[in-house]
Amino acid sequence: MAASATIQRTIYTGPFVHSLSLTELEICEKGAIGVDENGIIAFVEKELDLGAVQEKHSWQDATPVQLKGNAFFFPGFIDTHTHAPQHPNTGLFGKTTLLDWLQTYTFPMESSFTDLKRAETIYRNFVSRTLSHGTTTAAYYATIHVPATNLLADICLARGQRALVGRVCMNSDLSPDYYRDASVSQSVADSKASIDYIRSIDPKGSIVRPIVTPRFAPSCTSECLTSIAKLAKDESTFIQTHISENKGEIALVQELFPTSKSYTDVYDTHNLLTPQTILAHAVHLSAEERKTILARGATLSHCPCSNTAITSGCAPIRSLLDEGHTIGLGTDVSGGFHPSILENVRHAIWTSRHLALQSPLGDAAKLSTEEALFLATRGGAAVVGLADKVGGFDVGKEFDAQVVDLGSVSEGGENEGKFDAGPVDVFGWESWGEMVEKWVYAGDDRNTTAVWVRGRVVHRTARFEGRVVDGTATP
């Protein structure tokens, strides 16, 4: 699929749900979203029947896609931090924490990506998986290998999933000798090679963009950090790295960079804190570090599944939001145990409840359903530099969306034990707001029956077909 080919104009009718702000979730029960030849939202109507919409906009020739039943349109999820090559390790971590987890599980797996056939199997599977969970944009860490990194970009482009794809830079001896950059110059040259390749396959960056990816401070020498920051500046790319995930890691950074005031200061003094920098985790930042990050305009990726699974801590998201930080959610596979952003929406809420139990903030630490969904969509869009393009159903934005379709319980409750429609039971008396809550707290990929990026279908399940009046929206 060429990223630039035009598509048929389409009118999506049915309920839609999206964030208006951090605290406001709009639930429109009778929506109509017009998507033009370029996949851009031309209009959003909230009360009219299809015929009236067609007439009002002179779109009689547009394809209608009309939802039925307990289904609604929701913006595609943005995964602001994940490691595609670690996908086969999902669920494997035992009782490790960050530093021994890296050595035990991560480096051995990533180093195997010299094998392109293996890389293809894993990357194709993972991109299919994340699409099936409604992830329309992902910021991917690949490995240190240029060919495999480029392959990941190829797969994202072919499947139509928006992606920032980063070759990982790591030249310090934290990494085993079989898996690290041979020198700073190789770090830079290989990163540049991957940037060039990704720009060659998608010159406008409509779907895939390169991102400079120093793994984290302990993986890079000071010279490497400086050089890679210069590369990002010269090439005008985004930057992604990890920060303040785990207390042992923070102590290690202090030991490796003894003249730095803090973990944040390491990145700041190496010119890595920019408005195009995505910092994953941010669990244990000091007040001063938070101020510095805010002042530089760098953004945060909150990875609650990962932070719980490998016992990193509870990032104080409620406080960070109050301070004005820009925050999205990240699955952080395979520190995180699930490729789904919806699972991380739930865990963002659970983590905030654990903070409410632990911290002096009490209930004020709690994230609401609305806030967590904002982080998963508009928050994430801002983190990856797409706030003007995706994250909500606004005129002028591109149509990155999913259909969320919930099952319904028949009279008598009998269904012969078949739950193909997913784990959520809707009895018929629920409000739309309650249906959204049920999806958030118990839904899964079975409820995501169709997914679009830029108006193009990128995932669709058999269940979707029977649920729309006209199921085919694109060529």
Next chain:
Amino acid sequence: MAASATIQRTIYTGPFVHSLSLTELEICEKGAIGVDENGIIAFVEKELDLGAVQEKHSWQDATPVQLKGNAFFFPGFIDTHTHAPQHPNTGLFGKTTLLDWLQTYTFPMESSFTDLKRAETIYRNFVSRTLSHGTTTAAYYATIHVPATNLLADICLARGQRALVGRVCMNSDLSPDYYRDASVSQSVADSKASIDYIRSIDPKGSIVRPIVTPRFAPSCTSECLTSIAKLAKDESTFIQTHISENKGEIALVQELFPTSKSYTDVYDTHNLLTPQTILAHAVHLSAEERKTILARGATLSHCPCSNTAITSGCAPIRSLLDEGHTIGLGTDVSGGFHPSILENVRHAIWTSRHLALQSPLGDAAKLSTEEALFLATRGGAAVVGLADKVGGFDVGKEFDAQVVDLGSVSEGGENEGKFDAGPVDVFGWESWGEMVEKWVYAGDDRNTTAVWVRGRVVHRTARFEGRVVDGTATP
């Protein structure tokens, strides 16, 4: 299905996994479990081919059920604490905590179970749901209504799910006037009526048993607690109630029972702490309370999803185990947001990690995968008084089991985005131990393709059919 009808002798061959002890999980890659006419495990072989097994035991006429692929047998889950009538509220709790949650969501829903048609829809759906998640035994709270409680027992018996079914006693003015027992005598009489009915439909208690269910101390007057304890003693039934879930609740108990030393003391002085008593939550118990519970032989139901969702706290399970408490897992729908015990296995582990972050115990607070699976099976069996009957694949136990079947990633990773086999990706190089971990951390009901209670199939998905050499094990 009559609970006493005999079935065909069956040999289940394939890998099986079960707990040997709290810390040991046995993974037998080449198992054969012989189940006799009464659903009882006659033998367990760990190395022999089917033919050799048949010959050794002279079971040539037995039906073979041979697993293929990434599938294994696992004991059925035991849900030691759940509220069937609250199922339609699953996922609805907002930012409430226990006491306002009860008034906002729970009492209005439960009070509607005067409507038997509505009760039937909800109960049939919920029993189907829990079976589909591999729950072969559940300790259910019903409502105060005798007819609806009896109906729940009928449904469990008809579906073949082991259940303790309890009519809820609550006569204090904590409950709204439209939903409480009119008097102590009515509490006792209605509970007795339900006990009598349940014993009439399953005299031996092979599948369903009654359980005396004072909701929790604040819902019952002192006289009611004493009277209901006497009923349990007279009728030789189990008892279930809640304890020390939430700090506001604990303060309320102190206020309502000012002469009691503690929440535990309230139950103890009302004769409610027995070796047949199941206490749900136990989040904030003092050392003295823990000693009293241990001394009385009462057991604990840990409900981690619920404790996180309504911000009750983190029960110190690792410490309670060290002290010798008998502990199982409970979904506590709808304080808990999911009917699956597997989800609660994960959350037991997450909760223990949050305790590791908060408490002086540090990493010693962490539950392992093995420990959490023990709680879900043998631990739960002990809690509901079935330690000698279910929870593991031991000769003489009844065959309560599930098939866990994981998908496999094809060469090249392509699957056209179809993930009918569930959320877990197996690439082919994983050990069986790693496959079990993948299931624990990311599996769901799609992986539970068949479920047996006492050797009878109680749930089976279409996917199961194609995965066994001879898929039909029972009449």
